[in-house]
Amino acid sequence: MLKLSDYLVKKLENQGVRHAFMVTGGGAMHLDDSFGQSKKIKLVFNHNEQATSMCAEGYARTHQKLAVACVTTGPGGLNSLNGVFGAWTDSAPVLFISGQVKISTTLSSCPQIPLRQLGDQEVNITRVVAPITKYAKMVTDPYEIDAILDEAIYQATTDRPGPVWVDIPINVQSALIDPKKLKKFHPVKQKTAKIDKSLQKAVAWLKDAKAPLIVAGHGVRLSNTQKELLQLLKQTQIPVVTTFNGFDLIASDHPQFAGRIGTVGQRAGNFTLQNADVILFLGTRNNIRQISYNWENFAKNAKKIVVDIDPAELKKPTLRPDLALCGDLKNILPAFIKQLKKPLGEKNWLKHCQNLRKKYPPLREFNPIPNGAIHPYLFMQELGRLIPSQAYVVASNGTACVAFFQAFAAKPQQRLLLNSGDASMGYGLPAAIGSCVASGKPTICLEGDGSIMMNLQELQTVKTNHLPIKIFVIKNGEYISIIQTQRNFFNGRLTGCNVSSGVEVPDFVKVAKAFGLPAVRLSKNRDLEKGIKQVLAMPGPIVCELDCTSDYAFAPKLSARKLPDGTMVSPTLEDMFPFLDRTAFEKSKYKTVK
Numbered sequence: 370m371l372k373l374s375d376y377l378v379k380k381l382e383n384q385g386v387r388h389a390f391m392v393t394g395g396g397a398m399h400l401d402d403s404f405g406q407s408k409k410i411k412l413v414f415n416h417n418e419q420a421t422s423m424c425a426e427g428y429a430r431t432h433q434k435l436a437v438a439c440v441t442t443g444p445g446g447l448n449s450l451n452g453v454f455g456a457w458t459d460s461a462p463v464l465f466i467s468g469q470v471k472i473s474t475t476l477s478s479c480p481q482i483p484l485r486q487l488g489d490q491e492v493n494i495t496r497v498v499a500p501i502t503k504y505a506k507m508v509t510d511p512y513e514i515d516a517i518l519d520e521a522i523y524q525a526t527t528d529r530p531g532p533v534w535v536d537i538p539i540n541v542q543s544a545l546i547d548p549k550k551l552k553k554f555h556p557v558k559q560k561t562a563k564i565d566k567s568l569q570k571a572v573a574w575l576k577d578a579k580a581p582l583i584v585a586g587h588g589v590r591l592s593n594t595q596k597e598l599l600q601l602l603k604q605t606q607i608p609v610v611t612t613f614n615g616f617d618l619i620a621s622d623h624p625q626f627a628g629r630i631g632t633v634g635q636r637a638g639n640f641t642l643q644n645a646d647v648i649l650f651l652g653t654r655n656n657i658r659q660i661s662y663n664w665e666n667f668a669k670n671a672k673k674i675v676v677d678i679d680p681a682e683l684k685k686p687t688l689r690p691d692l693a694l695c696g697d698l699k700n701i702l703p704a705f706i707k708q709l710k711k712p713l714g715e716k717n718w719l720k721h722c723q724n725l726r727k728k729y730p731p732l733r734e735f736n737p738i739p740n741g742a743i744h745p746y747l748f749m750q751e752l753g754r755l756i757p758s759q760a761y762v763v764a765s766n767g768t769a770c771v772a773f774f775q776a777f778a779a780k781p782q783q784r785l786l787l788n789s790g791d792a793s794m795g796y797g798l799p800a801a802i803g804s805c806v807a808s809g810k811p812t813i814c815l816e817g818d819g820s821i822m823m824n825l826q827e828l829q830t831v832k833t834n835h836l837p838i839k840i841f842v843i844k845n846g847e848y849i850s851i852i853q854t855q856r857n858f859f860n861g862r863l864t865g866c867n868v869s870s871g872v873e874v875p876d877f878v879k880v881a882k883a884f885g886l887p888a889v890r891l892s893k894n895r896d897l898e899k900g901i902k903q904v905l906a907m908p909g910p911i912v913c914e915l916d917c918t919s920d921y922a923f924a925p926k927l928s929a930r931k932l933p934d935g936t937m938v939s940p941t942l943e944d945m946f947p948f949l950d951r952t953a954f955e956k957s958k959y960k961t962v963k
Contacts, residue, residue: 370545373511373537374403377466382409386437388806390415390424392448393915394441396490397468399542404439413806413834416826418445420799422452422465423824427763427803429461430786433593435526436463436803442470443490446536450498451793453532457501458790458860459614460591462530463501464521467494471540472509487832498534505534511544512551513609518918519554528559528697529679530591564694568701570591571649571674571692572708578647578720579961581607582671584630587614587789588652592698598651601705606712608722610638612653614772617785621778627722631659632927636729636945638955641722642668643943644959649705650675650690652698654682657790662689663939676701709789721959728957733923734947739895742918745843749776751897756813756905758782763804764815765797768843772921773815784808795823801838802830811837812907818844818874828884832909839904840912842877845919853922867919880892881912888912 377400381389384474390413393401403699404412415421418440440449447773470488472478479487486492502525506517514537521533556745575581589598595618602609608627611619619626628638642648648671653659655675660667664687675690676698677683683693694701749772756762756779764770764787779785786804788796798821801814821842831838848866848890855863863870881888891900891913904913925945930935944954 371548372399372403373514373544373546374399374542375406376546376548377514377518378403378407378410380515381437382407383559384435384522386410386435388413388428389437389439390421390428390803391439392416392418392421392441392445394445394468395869396445396470396539397439397542399539400466400468400537413802413830415799415830417824418448419451419795419822420802420827420830420849422463423455423793423796423799424803424806425463425465426452426459426461426764426788427786427800428452428807429456429463429803430459430800431588431761431804431807432654434462435522436461436465439466440545441468442488442494446494447492447497450501451791451795452799453498454501455788455796456532459788460530460587461532462525463532464525465498465532465534467534467536468542469507469536469538475507475538477507477509495534495536501532503531503535504619505536507536507538508541509538511541511546514546515548515551516554520556523554523556527956530562552853553659562695563814564696564701567692567694568704571694572705573673574647574674574692575605575607575649575709575713577712578727579715580644580959581605581714582627582645582648583607583609584612584642584648584650584653585609585615585618586612586651586653588698589615589618592632592652592678594698594702597698597702597706600704600722601709602707604711604720605709607649607714608641608719610641610756613774613787614660614789615653616774617779617783619779620781622934624723625719626726628726629774630942632661632942633658633775633923635731635775636733637722637725639943640725640957641731643670643941644721645671645906646961648674648776649670650677652676652678654679655688656789657687660688661939661942663941664851666941669941712890718959725957735921737894739893743891743897743915744921745772745845745915745917746776746921747894748841748843748897748915748917749773750778752813753778754791755898755901756780756783760784760813761804761808761810762786762813762815763801765817766792766794767817767820767848768845768923769797769815769817769820771850775923794820797821798824798827798831798840800839802827802834805836805838806834811839814838814840816840816842817849818842818846818877819848819872821877822874825880828881828886828912832885836910837908838910839907840910841904841925842912843917844874844877844914844916845917846874847919848872849919849921850923877912877914886910886912888914890914890916892916900961
C-alpha cells in the first residue's frame with residue numbers, strides 16, 4: 370500500500386517532471402510532504418501563489434513541456450488565478466494541484482443546500498477555474514487518482530495546450546492505495562479533419578499572389594515547427610512578419626523579415642501586412658491587440674488563409690478567414706513545403722518590404738539625448754545589440770513589453786517571452802524565475818517600476834535559489850500606459866498613476882539590497898552600453914534600476930485620428946501615430962506590376 374500523495378509525486382517523477390513551484394499550506398500538507406521527499410523534483414518556493422502560477426507558466430513556455438504548481442486550499446488557489454488565466458490565453462501546459470478540505474466538509478458533500486462555504490478556508494476551486502482551464506476535477510475516489518492525473522496531463526499537452534487543475538481533499542491525499550488496482554484513463558482518438566481541398570486552394574492562392582505574406586505566430590513554437598517555417602521561407606522567398614507572442618521566431622536580420630504587426634507594432638510590418646494580397650497566418654489567433662478595433666480593414670487587400678489548431682479561433686466574429694485550415698502545423702507545414710518549392714510573388718515585392726524596414730527603423734519617432742535620462746526605447750535597442758544569441762529574455766507588461774516588442778532586435782535562437790492575452794502587471798519577475806529554472810541559464814528580466822511592485826516579494830525567491838537573473842527595472846515613476854490613456858480621454862486629469870495622483874514607487878537599489886541582492890543604477894543614455902555590459906557580466910543575480918525619462922509615449926501606435934472637421938476616426942493598421950504626411954504615406958504603398 371502507498372499513500373496517495375506519495376504515489377502522485379512518483380508518477381510525476383516518471384512523467385519526467387523535474388521542478389515544481391509551490392507555496393505550502395495546511396490544506397496541502399500531505400502533498401507538500403510528499404513533494405519534499407522527492408529526490409528527483411527540485412522545489413521552488415514562492416512567497417505568493419500568483420507568483421507560483423506565473424513561474425509555472427514561464428517554465429512551461431521555456432521548457433515547452435509540462436510545468437507543475439502546487440497550492441493549498443481557499444486563498445492559495447484563489448491567489449493563483451491570474452497566472453492560470455495567463456496560461457489559458459497563451460496556451461501554456463501547466464498542471465495545477467491544490468489541497469482541499471476533507472470531502473465531508475466540501476460544498477460538494479451537500480449540493481442541495483446553497484451554502485457559500487462549509488469547510489475551513491474552503492472554496493469550490495474547480496468551479497472557479499473551470500472557465501479558464503482545459504480540465505478541472507476534484508479527486509473524491511482515491512482509486513481514480515491515476516486516471517484523473519493522466520487525463521489532466523493529456524489535456525494539458527495535446528491539441529492546443531493549456532492549464533489543467535486537480536483538486537485533492539486532505540483525506541484523499543492521505544489515503545492508502547494499492548497502485549495495482551487504480552482505475553485507468555483511455556484517451557479517445559480524435560478524428561483529424563480533412564483539409565486536402567482547402568490546402569490545395571491555399572497553395573493555388575499563394576502561387577497566384579503578387580504580394581504574398583506569412584504571419585508567424587506563437588503556434589509555430591507550440592508545434593515545434595520553427596525549422597519547417599524557415600524552410601518554407603527559404604523555398605518561397607515570401608516576406609514574413611511576426612506577432613506579439615511570436616516575435617522571437619525570426620531574427621531581425623533575416624533577409625525576409627518585414628517587421629512586427631499590431632496596434633503597437635512596427636510601421637514596416639503593418640505597411641507590409643496592409644499591402645499584401647494573400648496572407649498565410651500560421652498559428653496566430655489574431656487577437657484585438659493585433660488586428661485593432663477596426664478589424665474590418667485588417668489586411669483589407671488580402672485573401673486571408675488562417676491555419677489554427679483551435680476550431681473556435683477560426684469562427685470568432687472579429688476576423689473571419691477567407692480560407693480556414695484547422696489542424697496541427699506539424700502536419701500542415703510539411704504539406705506546404707512539399708508543394709511550394711519556388712519563389713513566389715513579384716520580385717519587387719520583397720524589395721519593397723526590405724525598403725520599408727530601412728525607411729522606418731524602430732527609433733525613428735524618437736531622438737534620445739546622450740546626456741538625458743534613459744529612454745526606454747534606446748535601452749531596448751542597446752540591450753538587443755549587446756546580448757548574445759540563445760539568450761533568454763522575459764518582459765512584463767507596459768513599457769517593458771511594448772518598447773521591447775517595437776525596438777529590440779531579435780537574434781537567432783533567442784527566447785523572448787511575454788504574456789499577450791493576460792498581459793498582467795507583475796508578470797515579468799516570476800515568469801523570469803520560471804524561465805531561468807527551466808533553462809538553467811542566465812536570464813534577463815525586463816520589469817516596470819509599477820509592475821514589479823505587484824510581485825516584489827519574489828526578489829527573495831531569486832536570492833534564496835541563487836538564480837542568475839539580471840533584473841532591469843524601468844523606473845519612470847508612472848504607470849505610463851495609464852497616463853497616456855487618461856491624458857487622451859480626460860483632458861489631462863490623472864488618477865492613481867503617478868506621485869501627484871497618489872502612486873509612488875521606492876528606490877529599487879535600496880529595496881534590492883534589503884533582499885540581499887547586488888544592485889546598480891543607470892541614469893543617462895550615454896551610460897547604457899557600459900552599464901548593460903557590466904550587469905550582464907555580473908555572476909549571479911543583480912537588480913539594475915534604470916532612471917528613465919517619463920517624457921515619451923508608445924510610438925508608433927494606432928490612435929484615433931482627428932479630421933479637419935473635428936470628427937474622430939479609427940485609422941487602418943498602417944496609419945499609425947505620429948501620423949505620416951500623406952505623401953510619405955502613399956509612397957509606402959506597394960504598386961503591383963501591371
